[in-house]
Amino acid sequence: MLIEFSVRNFKSFRGRQTLSMVAAPRLGKKRNVFKPKVLGEDLPNLLKVAAIYGPNASGKSSLVSAMNMVCSLFNPAMVEREALPLHAFRFDPELRAEPSWFEYHFIANGMRYQFILAATSDRIHEETLISYPRGKETLLYSRTYSETTGEKYILGGALEGGDVVHIAWKNLTSPKSLFLAQAVANSSEDLNQLRIPFKWFRSSAVCIAQDGMSNWGVLSRSMLMHNQSYKDNLKNFLQQVDVPVTDIRFENLATEAFKVKTPTKFLEHVKATQSVKTILTHTTLLGEAEFDYEEESGGTQNLMGFWLPWTLLSSVEGEGVVVVDELDSSLHPKIVENLVESHIDSGTCTQLIFTTHDTHLMNTKMLRRDQFWLTERDAYGATTLFSVHDFQGRDSEDVEKRYYEGRYRGLPILRRS
DSSP states (O other): OEEEEEEESBTTBOSOEEEEOBOOTTOSOGGGEEOOOOTTOOOOOEESEEEEEOOTTSSHHHHHHHHHHHHHTTSGGGGGOSSOOOOOOTTOTTTTTSOEEEEEEEEETTEEEEEEEEEOSSOEEEEEEEEOGGGOOEEEEEEEEETTTEEEEEEOTTOTTOHHHHHHHHHHOOTTSOHHHHHHHTOOTTOOTTHHHHHIIIIIEEEEOTTOHHHHHHHHHHHHHHOGGGHHHHHHHHHHTTOOEEEEEEEOTTSGGGGOSSOOSHHHHHHHHTTOEEEEEEEETTEEEEEEGGGSOHHHHHHHHHHHHHHHHTOTTOOOEEEETTTTTTOOHHHHHHHHHHHHTTOOSOEEEEEOSOTHHHHTTOSOGGGEEEEEEOTTSOEEEEEGGGSSOOTTSOHHHHHHTTTTOOOOOOOOO
16 A cells, blocks of 8 residues: 655656645545554544546656556566666756655555655665554665765665575665565565565566556567466456457467467557457447457457456555546546446456546546646656645645636636737
8 A cells, every 4th residue: 555655856747746645634525535454553543546637748657657667676677677767857057967766655565655765776875665664664774875985785683585585685785776676586485574565566566657558558468478267357348338349359379379378568568469360259239340459449458458467456455655647648537437446346456547638537536636636847847746635625626627717726727829
């Protein structure tokens, strides 16, 4: 579960900006929040959904990119890159050479964590992991780098493993890799302390950038190819949003693609689908017709990509968060409304965060004021992130009307010629 995420000096973000999933007190719509279960702590309710609005180029996509940046470093393939995909705020000369900074507060396996990362394209400058057993702040490790002192580690007394293991972890950690990732990769099965937060970033925090839904579509089809038991799940998901797909099959089953029985890496999934055609059967009152996946509309393709993250959100025991840039891309507003409402009523403790330009959700009275977030760009080109709840108002007010009236800001400034 995500409590809050902060970022500074990354793309359009200059100073620190924070997206908080902590529910504001004394607002209605209690079904939109849940009580996090953390041993020994009485934490406030968290929001199930957050919708982020704002003009083009105001920083919505940069926020998703920032959240994804941290998660992507847990992918082993990132270590092989010549440069980390980090871009400092360019309009301020003093910040161009400074590290980008990120901070996650999250809950995994009933424990609250704080993870801090600062990095440039050349290397990681800070990596800190703090846990809060029964609410008590406990440093697990902190790694810092400066040109004058080099790299230094502070390993907390509660960190599992012992001195010999800790030295090995440090020696295996390269400038561009995470200490957390190396420690987990080189741990025995009985060392689970770091594996819990690692697994949350690796598997439970899913960020889908603007061009990422097509990749998830590839992954969805690969899942079906290697395990046909998922077929009914995907068909039901599509039919619930009025896409009349009644069967999914694959041609060229004898190709090299199916020699990989249980692919575990994303690139293996992509390779496995290159020579296989996906055929979808649509059924109407006139009968059936088959369509190649490439013939399907952009909306249907996006929904097939979204199916896997949606399955994560539907996990009853999950603690995950799914972040999507432009969830409404190629989708009818009523479909987006249906997806959001279904998640709110799912009874799970997972979270959906998405950017959108579709203000239909504001008009449905489904979400609370603290679930609407806005981005805007100031005169210096920097993104400001804030909630509608930061403005005085009532939970019952017409959010869409007030938004277009400029009461919350976050609107494009149009110039007449």
